[in-house]
Structure formats: C-alpha cells, structure tokens
Amino acid sequence: MTATQQAVTESAEAAALARVPDQLFIGGSWRDAEGGRRFAVEDPATGTVLRDVADASPPDGLAALDAAVAAQASWAATPPRERSDILRRAFDAVTAQAEEFALLITLEMGKPLAESRAEVAYGAEFLRWFSEEAVRIAGGYQVAPQGATRLLTMKQPVGPCLLVTPWNFPLAMGTRKIGPAVAAGCTMVVKPAPQTPLTMLALAKVFAEAGLPEGVLNVVTTTEAAEVTGPLIADPRLRKLSFTGSTAVGRALVAQSATRLLRVSMELGGNAPFLVFDDADLDAAVEGAVLAKMRNIGEACTAANRFLVHTSVAREFSHRLAERMASLTLGRGTGSGVHVGPLIDAAARERVDTLVQDAVACGGRLLTGGGAVGERGYFYSPTVLADVPADARMLAEEIFGPVAPITSFTEESQALRLANSTDAGLVAYVFTRDLSRALRVCEGLETGMVGLNQGLVSNPAAPFGGVKASGLGREGGPQGIDEYLEVKYVGIQP
Template sequence: MTTTHPTPRVVEDVPKQLLIGGRLQDAAGGRTFPVDNPATGESLCEVADAGPDDGRRAAEAAAAAQESWAATAPRARSEILRRAYEIIIARTDDLALLMTLEMGKPLAEARGEVAYAAEFFRWFSEEAVRIEGGFAPSPDGRSRHLIMRRPVGPCLLVTPWNFPLAMGTRKIGPAVAAGCTMVLKPAPQTPLCTLALAGILTEAGLPDGVLNVVTTTDAGALVEPMLRGGLVRKLSFTGSTQVGRILLAQCADTVVRTSMELGGNAPLIVFDDADLDTAVEGAMVAKMRNMGEACTAANRIFVHSSVADDFASRLAARMSALTVGPGTEPGTNVGPLIDAAGRDKVDRLVRDAVDRGAKVLTGGELPDGEGYFYPPTVLARVPRDAGLTGTEIFGPVAALFTFEDEDEVVRAANDTEWGLVSYLFTRDLDRALRVGERLETGMVGLNTGLVSNPAAPFGGVKQSGIGREGGRVGIDEFLEYKYLAIPAPGQ
C-alpha cells in the first residue's frame, strides 16, 4: 500500500505561478505540471506550465525593464544582492528542506548548497561597484579613447535540476550586478527553489520585470522563439552538451551572445606517490557530491597499478558504509537519484561494464521499494571500452581503471570530447605542475576533490562549454565594451 504524505509547509509557501513583469500569473490555458519527490515518487504540487506565448511575454517584460534597470546606480544593484544574500542565509533550513524534497539530496548537503548559492549574491554584490573602463590617448595623439562597460541586455538563463538554487544565483548574481534584465527557465524537475528565489529577490527590492520566471515541461517550444525573436541578447545555459549544441545553432540567427556550462567526463588520477588517505577522501568528494549527479563528478578514476588494490579496497569500504535513504531522514548520506530515467541509465551503465568484465566491489544492484535509489557502487578493472567511459554516469558509481606511467594516463584522461575538470593526487610538486598543465580541462583539483568556489572562474574547454561563471571574470559574460572616440583638444 502506498503512503500519501502531507504537503510540507515549505512547499505550500512557494508561489506556483509564472512571474512576468512583477506579477504572478497562470500559464496560457491554465496548464500545470506536477513536481515529484524522488524519494517517494509522489507529487508535491502542481506549477504553471508555460508555453511559447508566455515566453514571449516574459521576454517583452525583460526588454521593457532593461533601460531603466541599466540606469540604476551600481550601489543600488549591489545592495539588492546583499539583502538577498542575507535573506537566503536567514532561511537556510527552509530552503534546504525545499531542495531536498524536490531533488533528493540529503539535508546536510542541501544546507551546504544554500550557503554556496548565497555566496554568489555576496560575491557579485561586491563586483557590481567594480565595473571599470578606461581612458587613453591614441598613438598619434589626435584623439582620446574612452572605454566603458555596458550591460549586454535582456538575458535568457536556463538552469539544471542538480543544483537548483546555486545554478540560479550563479547566473542571476552577475546579471543583476551588470545591469541586465532576465528571463529564467528552471528545470521542470526542480522549479520550486527558483520560484522561492524569485520571491526573495522581490523582497530584497528587485524592480518588477528585471527577473521573470517561466516554468515549463516543453523547453524547446519555449526557448527557441525567444532566442530567434530578437529581444534576448544573451543566453546563459547549464546542461548537457547535446542540448547546448542545439541552443548554439538557435542563437546563430540573431547572433545571441552565449555562455555554456556543459557536460563533463572528469578524470581523477592517483599516482603511486599519492597520500592514499587524501586520495580516497578526495575521490569521495569528487564522486559522491550530490549522489554523483554533477558535471564535476569524477567519472573515470585512474589509479597507478602499484596502489590500485589498496585504493580500491579503501574506497569500497568508504562507499559501502554510506547510508542510503530519503534526504529528510537523519543520518542519510545518499539520497535518491532525480527520476526513474536517471536511475535506469546508471543501472544500464553498470550492467554494461560488468558484462564486459568489470568487478563489483560494492553495490551494483537495484534496490526494491519506492523512490529512485541506487546504492553507492565501486567497479574495479573496468575495461576501456565500457559505455561509462564515454558517458556522464550521473550517479553514485566509481569506475576504477589502472595505469602504468604518466604519459599513458594523460593520454587516457584527455581522450574525451569534454574538458570541464580533472583531479590529480600526487606529493611530487613537479609532477603536479607538469601533469596539471597537460590535462585538457578548464579546472584542475590538486589533492582535492572540490573545485567549485564563487570566487574562482568555473568553466571548461572543448565541448564542456564557453565562458566562465564566478570569480572576477564572471561579470564579464554580462557586459559589453563600448568605445567613444573623442578628438583631442586643438585637433
């Protein structure tokens, strides 16, 4: 018999409508869609299901607000972000519970994401008042060059489900700081955190029309007309490389500026001189953050053959000790995957690897019962032709490979279309610098499994993306250069 759980207060308190031009409103035709709890499979609530007409109205609202918002003083924009940061911190427990309910991660990890998400608002509140230009004479002395930075204009922000609060603040923060208006489309699995965030920004004083939120189950029908319609001047997208390619093609017609944070296939390399305690701890962080549902997750773990068995046994012991269950229950380390499709994909990849000769050290079997759970799994002796070597696993599965020398492992690590992040464990500084420079990724974790930080530029190379989010350069993605030529006195 299925148990029906009452709707938690944090879900009831979140608006379920679209936010367009400062007004909450139903989708055209009154369409809605359910938001499910992945720990139970039950529906938490229904939210508005926007269509193309709703998207058009949201883009028009953002365009209408752009001129006045761009003229707002940088300090005013800064203070709105700072107030929003403080509100988020004050509501950490409610936001964490909301996140756990709609996407599954354990409460302790959700609280960590709330802090991480808030920090983007604090960081960009400080960057808002540091937008600089320049002034210089021309080489021939006949003119003066005045260089200023201006907001790129109305932006379309598309965020994923795996970090539903942080991916919103990582895009909204620099857009607000730069003076851009926005239309934000969250993933259909996790719209509630975005709707709650929009309410917080309104409370913090963000003017009507600056942020518009459209929730939908048909992203293609909503997004393409906006990109081709001429009102949107910037797209910031986080999601799969496959979808990113489609969006880049759609942006070409009107030459929409793009930022893309796409897929990853992160290698984690453990050399023979590594501190194995540090390496195992780093692998746990790099692999198990968000149940492995992260583009930064260690997808391929390469361990030198001389320490491979020791590392594998230690990692398997740590993984098997994790507690799997609903993220709301105390002591849970690993929550459910996002949905049935995500869990089935992980199971298929594991079965494929085992069929090809991989050895299961722990996990590897679908559990019975409700929810989309998958056990922490360690696979040793994974063959290089297994499907998971070229696919984002997006689940709690550690795939171990062995190597003999540095050149071999660098070639294997770089043998992928993606290049987001890599991880490197060694006590040899020369090797760390040498290998770190050779790895074809936008970020490298040296003796650590965590690279994400609002104060650092996040992004990849190759087919892992275009541009950077966070750090001093994060605001540049939302600014254009404008140059004024001024005749020199007497010319």
C-alpha cells in the same frame, strides 16, 4: 523516527511547500499560465507529488520577454550601488531562510539535507560576491600609441537575457546566473528545470521582497522547454542566452542561436578524470574520491567520472574506496544519518544501471553495489568497479550517478593521454605529493579546472567553466560578470 518526529517532519515539509508560489512570475506579478495549465513536481525519494505549478506556453514566455525588454533601459540606468544593495538584501534573505531553502531542495531534488544546506551556502555566496562586483565595473582610458587620439573603453549591460538552469543544483545554478545579470544591469527570463521549479520560485519571491524592480527577473516554469524558449531565442530583442545542462542540448541551443549570432554562455557536461599517482597520500585520495564522486549523489557535471590509478596503488585504492562507498547510508534526504539520496527519476536510474551492467559485461569487476535499491523512489547503491576496460561505455559517457569505475596506468604520459581522451574538458582531479609532477600534469590536462589534492573545486570567487565540449564562457569569479557586459570603445580627439 518516532511517530511524533514523523509528524513534526511532515508538518515542516508541508509548511515549506505551502509558502512557495505556484504561478509564473512575470513583470513583478504572479500569474497563471495561459489556459490554466499546470504540472506536478515529484519527490524522487517516494515518487509522490509534492506540488503542482504553472506550466507555461509560448505566449507566456513571450510575455516574460516583453516584461524584461520593458524594464531593461531603466534597470541599466540604475546606480550600481542600488543593484549591489538589492543583491546583498537577497543574500541576507536566502541566508536567513537557509533551512527552508535546504528542505525545498531536498524534497524536489533528493539530495540529503546536509548537502542541500551546503548548496544554499554556496548559492547564497554568488549573491554576495556579485553584490561586491556590481560597484567595480570598470573601463579604461589611454593615450593611443601615436599620441593623437585618446582611447576610452566602457562596459555596458548586454541587455535582456534568457537563463536556463538545471535540476541538480536548483538554487546555486540560479544564483550563479541571476547574480551577475543583476549586478551588470541586465533583465532576464529564467526557465528552471521542470523537475525542480520550486526552489527557483522561492528565490524569485526573495528577490521581489528585496526590492528588485518589476520585470527585471521573470520566471517561467514549463514542461515544454523547446517550445517556450525557441521563440525567445529567435526574438531579436533577446541579447544573451546562458544555459547549464547536457552537451547535447547545449549544442542544439548554440546551433539555434547561431542564426542571430546571439551571445551565449554554455556550462555543459563533464567526464572528469581522477588521477592518483604512486606517491599520493592514499588517505587523502580516498576521501577526495568520495567527495568528488558522491557530491550530489554523483549527479554533478564536476563529479569524478573516471578513476585513473597508478598500478602500484590501484589494488589498495580500489578496496579502500569500495569500503568507504559501501559504508554510505541510503535514504530519503530528510532522514537522519543519510548520506545518499535518490537519483532524480526512473530514467536516470535505468541509465546508470545500464552503464554498470555494460562495464561488468566488458570485464569490469564489481567490488560493491551495482543495483537499484528499494521499492519506492529512485535509489541506486554506491558502486565501485575495478579493472574497467577501455571499451566500457561509462569511461566515455557521463555517468551522473553514484558509480566509480577504476582503471590503471603505469606512466605519467599514459595518465595524461587517458585523462584527455574525451571531448569533455570541464574538471580534473590530481593526487600527488610531487610538486614538479603536479605542475606538469595540471598544465597538461585539457580541462578548465583542476582540483589538486582536493575533491572539490567549486568556489564563487573562482571562474567556473570548461574547454572543448564542456562549454563556453565562465561563471563566478571576477570573470563571471563580464559574460553580461559589452565593451564599447570611444575614440576621442583631444
């Protein structure tokens, strides 16, 4: 990059960052945190500070809930078409500002610009999808079996919600929750991850400009998540909690919310198996593997975590995948030709390396990568390990990084047993050209989603979610809005 190009890039970055609000968004107003507390947002590619933003305290969180409660009745009474139009205007605005949103995502999260652009397109689609669902909330009417009574069912908004979003998809995980809440007529308090608050603050600005009434959306950025969200979860005015993040934190939140029987949605961790059968198209399987593993630098709950490959093709698949992974270019996400950005922070990189070293110590063969890269930022080389034994930690734990462990199987039943041998059950990937086998395996997998001969399953029009310890409920698709609606039955004497 020339000095002139570097100057232009830095100017664009500075301009994008300057346009992001740096305060809490409560009751339709931007305000400082109590006591003026602030925290820094870091660029994971360089370790430098991008911006500092308001650091909310528990009273700030309660003020946000107060605003959501005050707005709930009038917002629930708003005509569905008005809610739909607001979401559509927000969709149009995010789409129009796609480059700026993509740059923000890359700066604070690290992924390459091409992936950030894909996230913006994906995230915006939830706003369009739920703008269409807002006007299709329907109940039912039927005659009771004995004929003496009429049965009327209606759907009504749950009420004020607490939405907790992760750092790995700072826009899409927000729109996937905010979209259905707005469509259903719920108000909300959103707490984004402290690593990536800028994108959510920019999104709040978009919603304000799209005409969302004051108090419907409140955004509280904080480094003290438990201290701020705890009083909200305990508050009887809160009616729903939606969380995306680790299974460990999700379990703690479910336990915390249980005393109130608070309605919850949990999108938690994964440990996705990637099954390659002996009849698979290896070209497609390798490309699918790179997509399923390296999307978001491997920092995704849907990332392929365990590669289970039939013994007859394991050697060829391993070497072809290693060759593809070794060809990927690391660098700051704003750079040209970059495929792989940094991990989110030093702790994440250290954990990934610990898992790799453990696998090698257990007998896994390192085919490519296997170490940290560079003196600045939190880069880790794309890594492939073959013959990873069953006792390696990375087969039992979510890696959340650019590492592909490969192990083999001989029989279909063994593949299914290995795939299901975890308490996670979010997604699985299957590559085979045998239709009968495909149906058997898809039915036998204990996951909420399956990618059949493809390495990407996320789609706003489809229900996203898992089984077992991977969560409760679904986001997206026709089912997504139901998470924010209560069903009321009315018996009528004609």
